[in-house]
Amino acid sequence: MKQHEDVHTLAAAYALNALAADERDAFAAHLGDCEACRLEAAEFEATAARLAAAAAQPPPAAMKERVMSSVDGVRQLPPRLSATTTPVRPRGPLRRQAAAFAIAAAVAAAASFGGLAAWQYQQGERARDQAAQAEERLRDISAVLTADDARTVRGRTTNGATTTIVASRAHDMAVLTASGLPAPASGAVYQLWLDHDGTMLPAGFLHGDGAVLVEGDTSDASAVGLTLEPAGGSEEPTTTPLLLMPMPG
Amino acid sequence: MEQVAHGDKDAFSTLYDHLAPLVFGVVSRVVRDRAQSEEVAQEVMLEVWRQAARYRPEVGKVTTWVATIAHRRAVDRVRSAQAAADREHAQAVRDRSRPFDDVVERVETRLESEQVRRCLRGLTELQRQAVTLSYYRGLTYREVAETLRAPLPTIKTRMRDGLIRLRDCMGVTT
Numbered sequence: 001m002k003q004h005e006d007v008h009t010l011a012a013a014y015a016l017n018a019l020a021a022d023e024r025d026a027f028a029a030h031l032g033d034c035e036a037c038r039l040e041a042a043e044f045e046a047t048a049a050r051l052a053a054a055a056a057q058p059p060p061a062a063m064k065e066r067v068m069s070s071v072d073g074v075r076q077l078p079p080r081l082s083a084t085t086t087p088v089r090p091r092g093p094l095r096r097q098a099a100a101f102a103i104a105a106a107v108a109a110a111a112s113f114g115g116l117a118a119w120q121y122q123q124g125e126r127a128r129d130q131a132a133q134a135e136e137r138l139r140d141i142s143a144v145l146t147a148d149d150a151r152t153v154r155g156r157t158t159n160g161a162t163t164t165i166v167a168s169r170a171h172d173m174a175v176l177t178a179s180g181l182p183a184p185a186s187g188a189v190y191q192l193w194l195d196h197d198g199t200m201l202p203a204g205f206l207h208g209d210g211a212v213l214v215e216g217d218t219s220d221a222s223a224v225g226l227t228l229e230p231a232g233g234s235e236e237p238t239t240t241p242l243l244l245m246p247m248p249g
Numbered sequence: 250m251e252q253v254a255h256g257d258k259d260a261f262s263t264l265y266d267h268l269a270p271l272v273f274g275v276v277s278r279v280v281r282d283r284a285q286s287e288e289v290a291q292e293v294m295l296e297v298w299r300q301a302a303r304y305r306p307e308v309g310k311v312t313t314w315v316a317t318i319a320h321r322r323a324v325d326r327v328r329s330a331q332a333a334a335d336r337e338h339a340q341a342v343r344d345r346s347r348p349f350d351d352v353v354e355r356v357e358t359r360l361e362s363e364q365v366r367r368c369l370r371g372l373t374e375l376q377r378q379a380v381t382l383s384y385y386r387g388l389t390y391r392e393v394a395e396t397l398r399a400p401l402p403t404i405k406t407r408m409r410d411g412l413i414r415l416r417d418c419m420g421v422t423t
Contacts, residue, residue, distance in 0.1 A: 018383035
């Protein structure tokens with residue numbers, strides 16, 4: 001409940017571009033799942049546009065010439081087709097439970113990334129790149145979850161979230177999913193770590209529930225860790241791990 | 250817009266005449282430096298040309314779409330300049346914090362639209378400052394809170410209340 005209220009107050013700051021980059025991205029991702037937030041953010045953006053219009057002033061005359069002469073060198077983008085995701089079909093003999101889990105996780109990931117892409121495509125180049133990256137991540141995640149050699153380990157964080165690591169040696173990648181993860185305190189992020197012979201190396205971030213690719217060299221790592229770190233992350237863990245689970249063997 | 254999406258330069262020329270004042274105006278407000286504002290505004294207009302086919306009328310008006318692109322570009326320009334000089338930035342926030350009353354006043358007197366001016370006057374002091382400092386100065390809500398020496402949650406709430414009141418006062422629909 002509390003979190004929902006917080007998120008709602010952010011729609012205004014989002015429309016005013018008053019969020020820091022990481023918060024902006026997190027909120028944009030949230031918009032994919034929240035119809036009410038999307039509507040409110042759209043209304044606020046329209047309101048902000050009136051503030052922009054009120055500030056209108058004549059541009060320098062030379063600007064038009066420059067824009068019009070540059071136009072020839074700028075290729076127009078084709079219209080974006082509606083967001084579709086290739087259905088993920090497990091190949092080979094996966095254990096039934098693992099297969100069911102893999103499909104559920106892939107569908108959940110597809111839904112959230114698909115929603116993100118669908119909402120953001122009006123938001124300019126940055127969003128386009130993000131969507132492309134999200135699609136790439138989704139492909140990788142699907143590849144791991146449906147790999148013939150996928151191995152699974154389950155765990156629980158000390159703050160109550162359930163986690164699963166699915167690793168594939170063939171793909172040399174691992175996916176971590178979390179569910180029931182509390183929102184971090186303002187200014188903090190969940191950072192992942194890979195244990196290489198006792199040295200914890202940064203392995204990316206977890207922005208909440210869902211599936212993420214573990215970054216870095218997963219094949220030689222013995223365990224995956226999770227800590228809370230100041231926004232932007234740390235070079236090495238600075239707080240007590242919330243989770244330390246062995247890599248699936 | 251559809252003609253622009255099909256590469257019609259004459260249509261784009263007309264669209265430019267409609268939108269360039271809005272784009273240049275909002276970018277100048279945030280970026281302030283005239284040469285840089287011109288550069289950013291130019292990029293925004295080329296972005297409109299580039300992305301014309303991706304504009305979706307069902308999501309909102311062209312002006313909203315373009316204003317969103319323009320404001321974000323302007324803010325990105327200001328923030329990347331800030332990131333390049335963190336210490337300077339901290340100093341800038343302190344500098345900007347002093348004359349914030351002037352800022353709000355100056356912004357309002359220079360606003361073209363009578364309606365927007367009137368609706369801004371209908372906000373509480375804190376709502377108005379939260380909205381104008383973030384939108385016209387490109388401050389994050391943290392910087393706004395620091396500038397106004399107000400707690401973060403208060404600023405978030407005032408931004409939202411303020412926008413709701415503006416939205417209703419101006420009769421905004423998407």
